[in-house]
Amino acid sequence: MIFLGTYRHTLDAKKRLVLPAKIVNKLPSTIVISRGFEGCLELRSMEAYEKYANVLNTFSQFKSDTRILERKLIGKAQDIEIDSAKRILIPDFLLELAGINKNVVLIGRNDKVEIWDEKKFNAHDESTEKNWESLAEKINELN
Numbered sequence: 001m002i003f004l005g006t007y008r009h010t011l012d013a014k015k016r017l018v019l020p021a022k023i024v025n026k027l028p029s030t031i032v033i034s035r036g037f038e039g040c041l042e043l044r045s046m047e048a049y050e051k052y053a054n055v056l057n058t059f060s061q062f063k064s065d066t067r068i069l070e071r072k073l074i075g076k077a078q079d080i081e082i083d084s085a086k087r088i089l090i091p092d093f094l095l096e097l098a099g100i101n102k103n104v105v106l107i108g109r110n111d112k113v114e115i116w117d118e119k120k121f122n123a124h125d126e127s128t129e130k131n132w133e134s135l136a137e138k139i140n141e142l143n
Contacts, residue, residue, distance in 0.1 A: 001045070001048075001111065002027045002110055002111065003026065003109065003110065003111070003112065004022075005020075005107075005108045006105060006106070006107050007020045007022075007023070007077055007105070007106040008097075008103070008104070008105055008107075008118065009103075009104050009106065010085040010103050010104065010118070011090075011095075011100070011101075011102050011104060012050075012087075014049050014089070015089065015090065015092070015095065015096050016083075016087040016089050017087060017090060017104060017105055017115070018085070018086055018087050018114060019069070019082065019087070019106075020106065021031060021076055021086070022084060022126055023043075023106065023108070023113055024086045025083030027045055027082065028031060028045055028046065028104070029058060029081060029082050030046055030079055030081055031043055031044065031045060031046065031079070031080055031082060031088070032044050032049035032078070032079050032080070033077065033080055033088070033090060033091075033094060033115070033142075034049070034074070034076065034077035034078075034101065035073060035076045035079055035094070035098075036087050036098075036114055036115075038123075038139060039099060039116075039120055040098055040107075040114040040120075040121070041094055041097070041100070041114070041115040042112045042113070042115070043088075043092075043100045043106075043112060043113040043114075044111060044112045044113075045111075045114060048097075048111040048112065049077070051111075052111075052122070053073075053074050053077075055073065056069060056070050056073070063137050065109070076093070076097065078084050078091050078093070078094065090115070093098060097121075098115065098116070098117060099117045099120055100115065100116070100117040100118075101117060103118035103119070104116065104118060105117075105121040105122075106119065107121075108138065109142045110120055116127050
């Protein structure tokens, strides 16, 4: 399953987030929300999250870097139920990690959806606007 697009939403008074139909219709009733990179959260199906987490199993458990990454990425992940109104309740500690207050941006990124605080996303998007094409060239050179 592939997630596409950008959506702007707000958390309600109980800190629940209504998922857009184009996202929620592709998801099972239980999902995983984890810490992402650049200060966002990541939402995946359990199946996609297991594939993601299993990548860390390919690294040596005897290295402290592996253990640190597992604690940060897996230890702080939560499985969450989507309610009948297509909402999710994101745990407070994850909202705090991502600096999410009220206004949220959801970004489809292949097998995951990033959840950003709107102000953080806007700043990140603006700061990367000038060099994204050169990043594509650098990544292409790695292949």
